[in-house]
Amino acid sequence: MLSVYVDLALGLVVSFLLLSLLVSGLNEAFVRLLSIRSKFLWAYLRDTMDGADEKSGSWLPAKVLDVFRVLPFLRDPRPRHSDRPAPTEPGKVPESTTGDSMIKLLYQRVQEIDHAKRGRTSISNIPPARFAVAVMELASAENGDVEEFLRKLQQIDSPLYGHLKGVWETAQHDLDRFRQGVETWFDGEMQRLSSLYRRYVKWVVAVLGVVVTLLFTMDGLEYAKTLLRDNAFRASVTAVAEAGPDAYEELKARCTGGDPVPCVTETLSQPALVTMLDQALVSVSIPAQGDPTVHWNGGLWWDRINTLSHWPGFLLTYVALLFGAPFWWDVFRRITGIKPRR
Structure with a gap:
């Protein structure tokens, strides 16, 4: 049970760290461009x-x-x-x-x-x-x-x-x-x-934090729920693999379609962070074969912006970005046990 909460904490910390780095990068770009x-x-x-x-x-x-x-x-x-x-x-x-x-x-x-x-x-x-x-x-x-x-x-x-x-x-x-x-x-x-x-x-960082949060429509609460759902799904797949043919029928019933193997493969290859970033205004998908494609998600993005239930999660993400990338890197280092160089 403890590993579930560790996975949840790591997922949130990594997402906040990446978005904070993006905010810092945009700020540095403006500073250098405008001297x-x-x-x-x-x-x-x-x-x-x-x-x-x-x-x-x-x-x-x-x-x-x-x-x-x-x-x-x-x-x-x-x-x-x-x-x-x-x-x-x-x-x-x-x-x-x-x-x-x-x-x-x-x-x-x-x-x-x-x-x-x-x-x-x-x-x-x-x-x-x-x-x-x-x-x-x-x-x-x-x-x-x-x-x-x-x-x-x-x-x-x-x-x-x-x-x-x-x-x-x-x-x-x-x-x-x-x-x-x-x-x-x-x-x-x-x-x-x-x-x-x-x-x-x-x-400047406060303004950029609002822009990044709304541009990616990063709902921190929804992301945490997705992380827990992913963890539960992986646990059920592991249980099916260990339980035998009887449990396979249960997994087959949960996945739409006849063969659950493509369903499991697609779900496991789409981590929660990738799923959340796919809901940004512009997203990039990398298929198994062929070149990456860019998608315009204007309709989905606007629906998420207009949904009031997402705004508490947006607020959570925005407040997290205000702490800055150094803070989240320090938290990530403490959770994973990475020691700083002396």
């Missing part, structure tokens, strides 16, 4: 180094809907890609505000690790140590005078001035401690930005 990570980073850098845009406000909107609407499609905060190596002499901070001048100066210090993506930079991560070195190089353009560098940042009204001023005072005007302080500060900012990015990604 969301890179845009997120450079929007933050523009806000931190050059300040909010006078016409459009902050480069990194505060509201979730504005982030989804602005960053992917309306505004691209990334600098233009350049194939040239970093200049030997770092550029100086201008005496007056000139748009995105600080972003250009920073990009010049890191452009050697860049490659183009539709004419823009593809850099999505700047190590804190590299950022600290870039700041020191910009300060060296002012003859190594950090005070003069901070004065010009204040003159162009750069938000970076307040952060670096605090680090400079904490370092007690020591250059080496100042560099370490900038590195520590930027590392903390990147952690905060990563937390903000993950919060927005959760909304």
